[in-house]
Amino acid sequence: xxxxxxxxxxxLEEPLLWEKGxxxxxxxxxxxxxxxRIAVSESVRGDQPDFPDLSEVDVVRHYTRLSQWxxxxxxxxxxxxxxxxxxxxxxxERQAALAGFAGAHPLxxxxxxxxxxxxxxxxxxxxxxxxxxxxxxxxxxxxxxxxLAGMLICHAHHRHQRRARSKILIPDTAHGTNPASASLCxxxxxxxxxxxxxxxxxAEVAALMDEQTAGIMVTNPNTLGLFEENIRQVAAIVxxxxxxxxxxxxxxxxxxGIVDMQALGVDILHLNLHKTFSTPHGGGGPxxxxxxxxxxxxxxxxxxRVVKRRGRYVLSENFPDTVGRxxxxxxxxxxxxxxxxxxxxxxxxxxxxxxxxxxxNANYIKAKLTGAYHLPYDRPxxxxxxxxxxxxxxxxxxxxxxxxxLMDYGFHPPTVYFPLVVSGxxxxxxxxxxxxxxxxxxxxxxxxxxxxxxENPELLHQAPVAPKLTRLDETSAARSPCLSD
Amino acid sequence: xxxxxxxxxxxxxxxxAVGARDLEALFSHLPADCCRSxxxxxxxxxxxxxxxxxxxxxxxxxxxxxxxxxxxxxGSYHHHIPASIAYLLGRSxxxxxxxxxxxxxxxxxxxxxxxxxxxxxxxxxxxxxxxxMYDGASALAEALLMAIRITRRTxxxxxxxxxxxxxxxxxxxxxxxxxxxxxxxxxxxGRTDLGGTAxxxxxxxxxxxxxxFFGCVEDLQAAARTAHAxxxxxxxxxxxxxxxxxxxxxxxxxxxxxxxxxxxxFGIPRSFGGPGLGMFAAKKDFMRSMPGRLVGxxxxxxxxxxxxxxxxxxxxxxxxxxxxxxICSNQGLCATTAAMYMASLGGTGLxxxxxxxxxxxxxxxxxxxxxxxxxxxxxxxxxxxxxxxPADPDRVYRRLLRRRIVAGLPLAAWYPExxxxxxxxxxxxxxxxxxxxxxxxxxx
Numbered sequence: 001x002x003x004x005x006x007x008x009x010x011x012l013e014e015p016l017l018w019e020k021g022x023x024x025x026x027x028x029x030x031x032x033x034x035x036x037r038i039a040v041s042e043s044v045r046g047d048q049p050d051f052p053d054l055s056e057v058d059v060v061r062h063y064t065r066l067s068q069w070x071x072x073x074x075x076x077x078x079x080x081x082x083x084x085x086x087x088x089x090x091x092x093e094r095q096a097a098l099a100g101f102a103g104a105h106p107l108x109x110x111x112x113x114x115x116x117x118x119x120x121x122x123x124x125x126x127x128x129x130x131x132x133x134x135x136x137x138x139x140x141x142x143x144x145x146x147x148l149a150g151m152l153i154c155h156a157h158h159r160h161q162r163r164a165r166s167k168i169l170i171p172d173t174a175h176g177t178n179p180a181s182a183s184l185c186x187x188x189x190x191x192x193x194x195x196x197x198x199x200x201x202x203a204e205v206a207a208l209m210d211e212q213t214a215g216i217m218v219t220n221p222n223t224l225g226l227f228e229e230n231i232r233q234v235a236a237i238v239x240x241x242x243x244x245x246x247x248x249x250x251x252x253x254x255x256x257g258i259v260d261m262q263a264l265g266v267d268i269l270h271l272n273l274h275k276t277f278s279t280p281h282g283g284g285g286p287x288x289x290x291x292x293x294x295x296x297x298x299x300x301x302x303x304x305r306v307v308k309r310r311g312r313y314v315l316s317e318n319f320p321d322t323v324g325r326x327x328x329x330x331x332x333x334x335x336x337x338x339x340x341x342x343x344x345x346x347x348x349x350x351x352x353x354x355x356x357x358x359x360x361n362a363n364y365i366k367a368k369l370t371g372a373y374h375l376p377y378d379r380p381x382x383x384x385x386x387x388x389x390x391x392x393x394x395x396x397x398x399x400x401x402x403x404x405x406l407m408d409y410g411f412h413p414p415t416v417y418f419p420l421v422v423s424g425x426x427x428x429x430x431x432x433x434x435x436x437x438x439x440x441x442x443x444x445x446x447x448x449x450x451x452x453x454x455e456n457p458e459l460l461h462q463a464p465v466a467p468k469l470t471r472l473d474e475t476s477a478a479r480s481p482c483l484s485d
Numbered sequence: 486x487x488x489x490x491x492x493x494x495x496x497x498x499x500x501x502a503v504g505a506r507d508l509e510a511l512f513s514h515l516p517a518d519c520c521r522s523x524x525x526x527x528x529x530x531x532x533x534x535x536x537x538x539x540x541x542x543x544x545x546x547x548x549x550x551x552x553x554x555x556x557x558x559x560g561s562y563h564h565h566i567p568a569s570i571a572y573l574l575g576r577s578x579x580x581x582x583x584x585x586x587x588x589x590x591x592x593x594x595x596x597x598x599x600x601x602x603x604x605x606x607x608x609x610x611x612x613x614x615x616x617x618m619y620d621g622a623s624a625l626a627e628a629l630l631m632a633i634r635i636t637r638r639t640x641x642x643x644x645x646x647x648x649x650x651x652x653x654x655x656x657x658x659x660x661x662x663x664x665x666x667x668x669x670x671x672x673x674x675g676r677t678d679l680g681g682t683a684x685x686x687x688x689x690x691x692x693x694x695x696x697x698f699f700g701c702v703e704d705l706q707a708a709a710r711t712a713h714a715x716x717x718x719x720x721x722x723x724x725x726x727x728x729x730x731x732x733x734x735x736x737x738x739x740x741x742x743x744x745x746x747x748x749x750x751f752g753i754p755r756s757f758g759g760p761g762l763g764m765f766a767a768k769k770d771f772m773r774s775m776p777g778r779l780v781g782x783x784x785x786x787x788x789x790x791x792x793x794x795x796x797x798x799x800x801x802x803x804x805x806x807x808x809x810x811x812i813c814s815n816q817g818l819c820a821t822t823a824a825m826y827m828a829s830l831g832g833t834g835l836x837x838x839x840x841x842x843x844x845x846x847x848x849x850x851x852x853x854x855x856x857x858x859x860x861x862x863x864x865x866x867x868x869x870x871x872x873x874x875p876a877d878p879d880r881v882y883r884r885l886l887r888r889r890i891v892a893g894l895p896l897a898a899w900y901p902e903x904x905x906x907x908x909x910x911x912x913x914x915x916x917x918x919x920x921x922x923x924x925x926x927x928x929x
Contacts, residue, residue, distance in 0.1 A: 014596075016596070016599075016600060016603075017600050017603075017604075017824075017828050018603070021831070023833070024833065025831065026830075026831060026833070026834050027567075027569070027828065027829035027830070027831065027834070028565075028567045028569075028826075028829040028830050028834055029565075029567065030834065030837055030838055030841065030913070031565065031841065031913045031914070031916075033841060033844075034916060034917040035844050035845050035847075035848040035917055035920075036844065036848070037840070037844055038843065038844045038847040038848075040732060040733070040843065040865070041865065044702050044733050044734065044865050045732065045733065045734070046730065046732065046733050046734035046735055046738060047738075048731070048832050048833065048835070048836045049607050049608050049730065049731060049735075049832050049835055049836075050607045050832060051604060051607065051608075051827055051828070051830070051831050051832035051835060052828070052831060052832070053831035053832060053833055053834070054828055054829070054831055056567070056569050056829065058828075059569060059573075059825060059828050059829050060569055060572075060573060062828070063573045063576065063579075063597070063821075063825060064573070064576065066579075066592070066593035066596055066597055067573075067576040067578040067579050067593050068578065068593065069590075069591075069592035069593040069596075070578035070579060070582050070590065070591055070592070070593035070594055071578070071582060071587075071590040071591065072577050072578045072579070072580065072581035072582040073577075073581035073582075074577035074578070074581045075577075075578060075581075078583065080583055083583055085583060086488075087488055088577075088580070088581050089488060091533050091536060091537075093575075094537070095536070095537075095540040095544075096756070097571075097754075098540060098541065098544035099544065099549050100543070100544030100545055100546065100547035100549055101543075101544050101547070101756060101757065102754035102755070102756050103547075103549035103550065103563075103754065103755060104547045104548075104549055104755060104756065104757040105549075105555055105557045105561055105563070105755050105757075105891075106560075106561050106755065106757045106758030106759075107557050107559055107561070107894055108547070108548055108555070108557070108891065109886070109891070112547065112548035112553070112886075112891070113547050113548070113757070114546045114547070115542070115543035115544055115545065115546030115547045116543070116546075116547050116757050118543060118546075119543050126527055129525050129526055129527060130525055130527070132521065141619035141620065141623070141759065141760070141816075142619060142812075142813075142814050143813075143814075144811045144812055144813050144814070145619060145623070147811065148811055152657065152660075152661065155661045176808075176813070177811050177813050179806035180806060180808040180810070180811035181811040182806065183806040183807075183808075183811075184630075184658070184661075184662070184811055185661040185662075186661050186662055186663070188806075189806045227514065227515055227519075229514065229515070229516055231519065232516065232518060232519065256525075257521065257524065257525050258512055258515070258520060258521060259515065259519055259520060259521065260519070260520065260521045260522070263518060263519055263520075263521075264519050278488075280577075280580040280581050280818075281580075281581070281582065281583045281584070281817075282579070282580050282582075282816075282817045282818030282819075283579055283580070283582045283583070283584065283585060283591070283594035283597075283598075283817035283818060283821065284583070284584040284585065284594070284598075284616070284778065284814050284815045284816075284817030284818075285617075285619075285760075285814045285815050285816040285817045285818065285819070286619075286759070286760030286816045286817075286818060286819055287814060302657075323657060323660075324653055324654070324656055324657030324660065325622075325650060325653035325654050325657055326623070326654060326657055327619065327620055327622060327623065327654065327758075327759065328560055328620050328621055328622035328623075328648070328650045328651060328654065328747065328758060328759075328761065329560075329561065329620075329650070329757065329758020329759055329761075330757060330758050330759065331758075331759050332619075332756075332759040332760040333756050333757040333758060333759050333760075334754070334756035334757075334759060334760050335759075335760060341536060341540065343527065344528060344530070344531045344536055344539065345488075345530060345531060345533070345536055346486065346488075346530055347527055347528065347529055347530025347531075348524055348525040348526065348527040349524075349530070350486045350488075350489065350530055351525065351527070352524070352525070353486070353489060353508075354488075354489060356508040356509075356511065356512075357489060357491055357496075357508075359511045359512070360491075360496065360499055360500065360503070360505075360508065360511060361499075363503040363505070363511060364499045364502055364503055366503075367502055367503045367504075368502070379514075380511070380514050403587070404589070407587070407589060407590055412583075412587065412590065413587055432488075432489060432491075433488055433489070433490065434490075435490035435491065435495075436490075436491065436495045436498075436499060464589050464590075467589040467590050467592075468589075468592055469588070469589050469592060469785040469787075469789055469791045470589065470785045470786040470787055471589065471785060471786055472588045472589065472783050472784070472785050472791045472792075472793050473783045473784055473785070473786075474588075474783065474793050474795065476783060476784075477781040477782070477783035477793050477795040478781070478795050478796055478797075478798070481772065481779070481781045481795055481796055482781055482782040482783075483599075483602055483613050483614070483772070483779055483780070483781050483782075483795075484599070484602045484603035484606045484613065484614065485603045485782075
């Protein structure tokens with residue numbers, strides 16, 4: 001294991017919260033009681049919740065130890081395809097924690113919230129400028145929420161045309177959330193097969209597109225890491241039948257400053273601020289999934305919207321055709337302002353360079369690993385590349401084994417078994433923030449694992465051995481679920 | 486740029502490794518008519534120090550405590566956040582990790598979420614809780630969709646005393662589906678008039694918020710009886726202030742089938758309304774109909790305790806269009822925050838803090854009543870209540886604003902019949918002096 005930066009160190013055990021502490025301990029300072037007690041009637045008063053009592057030290061040790069069982073972007077390379085695990089700048093955290101942002105109540109009268117409203121207004125404008133779209137709403141709280149917003153807009157558009165439509169085209173390379181978001185709007189998903197090059201074929205779309213079909217949900221660059229080169233023809237076919245083109249912008253990190261989404265024929269696009277715009281993933285959230293649209297669809301955007309009137313900013317709900325409200329307030333503002341901070345730190349030239357380097361890094365890994373691993377689509381890739389376990393399968397080694405073994409080498413595994421159209425997919429997205437020596441280290445580890453697969457496959461079946469735990473029994477977890485103590 | 490590590494030499498070497506002449510050449514296969522015709526127009530890149538200054542300026546143009554005394558609640562609450570929590574959240578092993586798909590190197594996130602799920606079930610008196618949703622409003626919408634799936638019915642009854650924004654979100658989610666939403670009026674004491682359910686044929690769910698938008702503690706037990714008398718309908722109990730369950734009866738003990746709401750109060754800053762935390766819990770029978778991520782307990786190959794994401798067969802990446810929801814994430818870090826907060830308070834601390842909120846709020850209520858102001862609703866409250874200012878309430882409100890007091894939320898925009906009434910919130914962050922000052926200023 002010469003290629004390994006993975007080593008073993010002292011990791012401490014830590015019980016569950018309620019397995020420690022003692023009744024009467026306190027981990028938080030309570031304010032002085034400066035008012036008298038007021039009795040609560042028996043009909044209202046409930047039992048004290050059954051929480052453990054812990055001291056501040058108990059709590060701090062607990063979470064510090066837990067954190068040491070985790071792997072984050074700050075720990076090491078995290079080449080998770082389609083997730084854009086780039087570095088999360090620390091200045092963004094400083095900005096989001098400023099009292100005027102973190103302490104702002106969402107229902108403050110507008111004159112008392114001008115700073116934050118201006119920031120949201122500008123961020124919408126910047127996202128439009130970066131994507132080439134005309135208008136945006138920051139309200140969706142995550143990528144899938146942005147998809148839902150997009151589908152609601154699509155639904156509202158057709159309703160206003162007085163032509164209800166029942167179906168939507170979804171390529172077989174799409175994220176699983178796409179069909180789920182569409183079905184929330186009552187659309188039936190019609191799968192579209194990608195062609196032999198891993199891209200949408202206009203003829204296939206033309207054969208399926210009709211006047212009962214609301215539109216198409218594409219991802220571009222797609223989940224194979226390929227640019228949909230026929231996108232304009234596809235969009236023209238969809239538009240000719242009165243449909244809309246929705247683009248999942250999860251992979252925007254490949255094309256900032258390079259592609260104009262509106263020129264592709266895209267009507268609706270969602271972004272993931274927690275991917276392209278560097279905000280941390282937080283172990284699963286909070287994210288932020290703004291939705292961007294063309295001028296023609298602007299009237300359907302969620303409310304409230306930030307509006308500028310005579311130099312002052314207000315939140316307005318006065319948009320009669322809106323799809324409505326999607327979030328209790330304005331979405332994940334604490335995340336949005338980290339993205340704003342990122343855009344201002346980067347500027348136009350660095351954002352474009354980030355996309356260029358992201359694509360360079362992926363092509364570099366593709367070039368270095370071709371041969372060691374099977375490459376199902378040998379085409380120029382964008383910001384990610386997809387391999388399979390076809391070569392290793394001969395030694396009864398699967399994608400899962402390769403992924404688990406990578407942990408021992410000190411790398412977070414790539415996305416595995418996705419996209420579904422590729423059997424045993426290994427999807428690598430290095431992002432622009434990984435320097436060359438880390439890419440070389442990853443390549444070396446992957447090559448070493450390929451050698452182990454040939455020479456000592458059992459090593460891979462037993463992997464991982466370095467982390468705190470070995471492989472976990474997911475089958476019995478699902479068969480008899482235990483979701484709480 | 487400090488986030489872009491590549492030197493020109495490295496780029497040149499890598500370009501030659503991939504066989505490209507320059508960086509532009511990496512994109513030469515893109516059709517020309519897909520590409521931008523002009524560079525992006527964005528402000529010039531700022532240094533870290535320029536950015537600090539810019540953000541300090543914007544931040545300074547927002548009214549926050551201690552400069553202002555803000556008596557606003559209505560779904561977003563000001564509670565003290567211990568320094569220990571902010572510090573622990575700075576552990577980037579938590580914040581810079583992805584969804585824990587690789588459990589062997591994500592046990593920190595997974596155990597933290599398992600603990601969160603457990604604490605939520607205990608707080609709400611429910612059997613199972615998920616790993617969280619986007620916020621309280623979307624959690625309510627998902628709860629009603631879940632009730633529709635379970636009962637195979639198409640109408641939901643929603644109390645008018647539920648946060649107006651939550652009801653808006655429910656309408657947004659349900660509009661394209663053809664399901665209908667019927668609103669239940671509130672009675673003279675500020676609580677939902679359950680008599681309104683009589684005329685609704687076959688409701689899938691009755692949704693009640695407690696404490697409700699007016700701060701009133703609802704009779705959830707009566708609501709459960711009403712829902713269950715029908716044999717099929719579910720009681721969906723929602724909330725915006727989970728701290729209340731440190732003192733008042735929790736939804737589970739009152740017969741709720743699904744309990745959901747906003748968890749922002751538990752250690753999460755207001756941040757202009759987000760990120761928050763959608764808490765979501767249900768009775769055991771409904772576990773497989775629940776939306777959202779779930780963490781379950783299991784063992785590794787050596788028999789040691791560990792945790793994994795589980796029951797993913799309900800979810801979109803496997804079930805695709807038949808999934809229980811399109812949600813493929815949670816508010817992981819916010820759920821972790823809430824767990825840290827609940828752990829820091831403990832059972833006795835939560836009780837004490839809830840009592841303090843209740844009593845301070847009661848002190849202000851009594852003060853305003855003694856000063857002659859009308860409190861239109863008689864039902865018991867927790868840390869919010871409605872007060873009616875006398876003639877020309879707008880003028881009073883504006884005068885207080887000039888004195889840097891935000892005297893609650895005017896209700897007329899949502900409830901025209903409550904013109905002149907304001908929703909006031911008092912948490913532990915207000916001192917007796919703050920409360921006395923408010924009474925004095927409004928009476929002036």
